[in-house]
Amino acid sequence: MTAPTHRPGAGESGAAHEGIITMTITTDHTDTNGVDVATLFATLDAVKGQPEIATFQFRATNTWIGGTHSRSEFSGFYGATQEMQHAQRTAVDSDHPDVLVGRDHGPTPVEYLLHGIAACLTAGLANIAAARGVRLHKVSSFVEGDIDLLGIFGLSDGSVRNGYQQIKVTLHVEGDADDETLRSLVEQSRRRSAVYDVLTNPTPVVIDVVTG
């Protein structure tokens, strides 16, 4: 998830939005890359006027089904000073493949991290390109995560980590701009990416266990 860096003067509507508690101002603006640029800038403007509306909490509820198979559901989240709901409830399954003694009812948990980084960079790229007036034609990415399972198996001498040793994203982008400009859009998306930050920097994870 990434938003463009705000550029003062580019489509702003001034102080009119201060004090609103929803971040989206619905308008009929034409879009670039499927992004309503005027609303995007108005939203950034609203956040500048009322920074507390930028406080969000995302959530997932996971249920064990059996073996290494579990399912998460996403529906509600908190943001813009209120409880909110996604347009639809989404459920996703994870399991381990047969070769790792699972039943392969879905991608492994670590594979979802690869989706996260690709989707975050791509969303940011579309927003940033739209904000800069660059029409994109095509964006795709192939993500590879290298992992040595000696770590999670507890079979290393401690030198092998549990998680990915490296994640590589190969991102293809085509649009109405030269090579240098397209690369700078991707770079700005990386600089502002929430998932890139979580993967490349330590994030505190607290685990609260309730038994019985």
Added chain:
Amino acid sequence: MTAPTHRPGAGESGAAHEGIITMTITTDHTDTNGVDVATLFATLDAVKGQPEIATFQFRATNTWIGGTHSRSEFSGFYGATQEMQHAQRTAVDSDHPDVLVGRDHGPTPVEYLLHGIAACLTAGLANIAAARGVRLHKVSSFVEGDIDLLGIFGLSDGSVRNGYQQIKVTLHVEGDADDETLRSLVEQSRRRSAVYDVLTNPTPVVIDVVTG
């Protein structure tokens, strides 16, 4: 994704599996928690005999659909010295919600990270409990990720990070064991979790851009 720490003597079948190139030895063993424990130990044994079969690469292919909406597919991966395929191809969508100027065609990229940690801890818990002979009745978790979007909006003075400030997992577990034992199973799952490691420690992410 988590596997139990190998405990020598607990169900091992010795050196018979050395040299095999698939990690799963199909058997008709009864299971605990939906986990085929004998095969799990045989797999760990196989990895001890041939550590290179623990080298895996997971993958996702993401395609931009429009705006902040993209879709990832998971199908192939590398492991146990060979190219492998999941039992089925899985596709997942991400978007930003309306309040963040998206079209809400799916959970945000950062929400998938919350699924990843819950699914990884739960799979590991089921495996570890089975390996230790503890039957679980019920496991569920609620994951909350706190994020201040001033970071990705580029509206902070640099003090607000782009990603989650904290992720909290509230994990409920019920099973045929006392409170202390159940907690120790969760703790061992945390210690061996691939996703926990990726989130709490830095993971290198390389982005290779191809234009035109």
